[in-house]
Amino acid sequence: MKFIRENLINKAFLLFTVLVAAVVTVGIVLNRMQVSSISLNLFLAVSVLVLAFILIVFILDVIIPLNRVIKQVTNLLTGKNYKKVNPITIDEIGVMTHFFNEITTDLEKISYDIKERRRMSSELDIASKIQQDVLPKEAPETPGLDIVAKTRSAAEVGGDTFDFLMSPDKNQLFVYIGDVTGHGVPAGLIMMMVDTLVTAMVSQGVSNGRDLIVNTNNLLTPRISSRLFMTSVMLRWDKQAQKMYYTGAGHEHILVYRTKTEIVETIRSGGIALGMIPNVAQIVQEKEIPLEIGDTIVLYSDGITEAKDKIGNMYELDKLTASLKRHGYRPSAESIFDNLTKDFSNFVGEYVQVDDITMIVIKYLGKDSATSKVKLEVSVDESQAERKSKLWGWS
Amino acid sequence: MPIVAQIKAELIENTYYVIHMTGEIDVNQLPVLESITKPLLEENNVKGFVINCSELTFIDSKIVGYIAYLYTTLTHSNKKLLIAGANDTINDILTLVGLNAIITFFPTVDEAIQSFNI
Known part of the structure; x- marks a missing residue:
């Protein structure tokens, strides 16, 4: 039948x-x-x-x-x-x-997935907007320093950060760069936590880089997985004494171009990344970077040194250092920045960005130099489609 | 010719695990590293792990993060994590983030294993 x-x-x-x-x-x-x-x-x-x-x-x-x-x-x-x-x-x-x-x-199921994707995309756009709002749009005027800072995220939400914070007594300017493991939403959330903590502590009167790093780590570590961490360098500019200090938290090297000798010093940031262990007080130190007029400090994230060209070669520290050695003599932070990023773009060529990239260039012009506005740029306002096809180049 | 990325675990004296990492280990190999090491973290008879970096040519920040996770997890269980045979490149990467401040580095795996018994 x-x-x-x-x-x-x-x-x-x-x-x-x-x-x-x-x-x-x-x-x-x-x-x-x-x-x-x-x-x-x-x-x-x-x-x-x-x-x-x-x-x-x-x-x-x-x-x-x-x-x-x-x-x-x-x-x-x-x-x-x-x-x-x-x-x-x-x-x-x-x-x-x-x-x-x-x-x-x-x-x-497809209809549900499309709706869910639209919702997530919309929420990512909101998160990206919130992150843009957290990153500085302008910084305090800094007599003696000429500064350019730029960051570009590899995804809607980035894990790189930088900020410029003035102490309540207006005597100390804190400049910091941070890089959370990986990129995307998890990195972005940690970046937001650190930015908020550091901003709150500076406004409450914490007046040196070491205390900022130690206290931030104390608050951050119990709240995140030990697989996620943020490396950072905290610079402290003493306006009156015209002295620069640094505190490292396991970040990339600090590069210093010396005008007099035309050499580039690579200083290990030292310390340990934020979020790895509960107490870093014994590991973290604040040290001075002696500066003479014309010297230039460069801070960067590993998105730059780990960037690859089309055949897989990494940019690495030596190429960045060589580039700074060629361009460190230039008169402004902006011209140095432009040339560093031009060299970088020429190296990576068509390679698509896979990690967040950030660079800060600070040129010491001397106490009597004209005050210059800090130039900041946060490249996270592009649409997703544009970002996906975006090449590494900044220039 | 680039060395093929490879990760394997070896049990020594029924007490220590040596994690051999070879070639360029980055975020693409992280799932393999996790699948190999996570079950081993649960073993009570194990006193610690040694990461053998003698054939390792590169690690990225995700792997550094996972090593930090291994350190934290093992330390919570009163176990040790040691690093052995790191060349200059690997040493620089691990030192840069400050792992040398919390993890002891040894020139060879044998010396690392001997240190467990001291």
Whole structure:
């Protein structure tokens, strides 16, 4: 029976067979009963009954199930509300009904995924906007220093940060760069936590880099996984004494171009990354970077030194150092920055950005130099489509 | 010719695990590193891990982060994490983030294992 139930042609063949068998059986019976003729009425009545039986079977088994599924398919195609159809046959119509149900299930899943993706994209845009708002748009005027700082995220939300914070007594300017492991939302959330903590502590009067790093670490470590951490360098500029100090938290080297000798010093930031261990008081120190007029400090994130060219070679510290050695003599932080990033862009070429990149260039111009506004740029305001195709180049 | 990235764990004296990392290990190999090491963290008879860096040519910040995680997890269980055989590049990367302040470095795996018994 299954052979007949699962195929419309077999069903039609069965009904035709039933019709032929009925005619043959009636003929044989009449012949045996030696009936040479029957009334027309009886013949018509029997014929109508047999045809009615076949028609009813055909309607119940083919027409009704087909109409049910066709109605829902039409609703689906014309954008009306549709519902799943319970298959009552196992023939081609049953298969079609099952197929319709599967298709609509997949469509609902795809529709949900699209809505969810739109929602997430919208939330990422909001997160990106919040992060932009946290990053500095302008910094305090800094007599003696010429500063350019730029950052670019590899995703909607970045893990690199920098900021310029003036102490409440206006005597100390804190300049810091931070780089959270990886990039994207987890890195961005930690970056936001650190920015908030540092800003709060400076406004509360914490007046040296070491205390800022130690206290930030104390508050951050219990709140994040030890797999995530932030490396940082905190510079403290004593405006009155015209002295620069640094406190390292496991960050990349600090580069210092010496105008007099035209060499580049690489200073290990020292310390340990924020968030790795609960107490870093014994590890972290604040030290001075002696500066003479014309000297230039460069802070950068590992997105620059770990950037690759099209054949996989890394930019590495030596290329950045060589670039600074070539351009450190230039008169302004902006011209040095532009040339450093030009060299960098030429190296990486078409390689697509995979990590956040940040660089701060600080040139010491001397106490009597004209006050210059800090130039800041946060490149996180591009649409996702633009960012995906964005090349490394900054210039 | 670049060395193929490879990670494997070796149990020594039924007490120490040596994690051999070879080639360039970056975020792409992190799932493998996790799948190999996470079950080993649960083993009570193990006193500690030694990361053998003698054939390691590069690690990125994600791997450094995972090493910090291994250190924290093992320390919480009163176990040790040691690093052995790091070349200048690896030494620089680990030192830069300050891991040398909390993890002891040894020139060879043998010396690292011997230190467990001191």
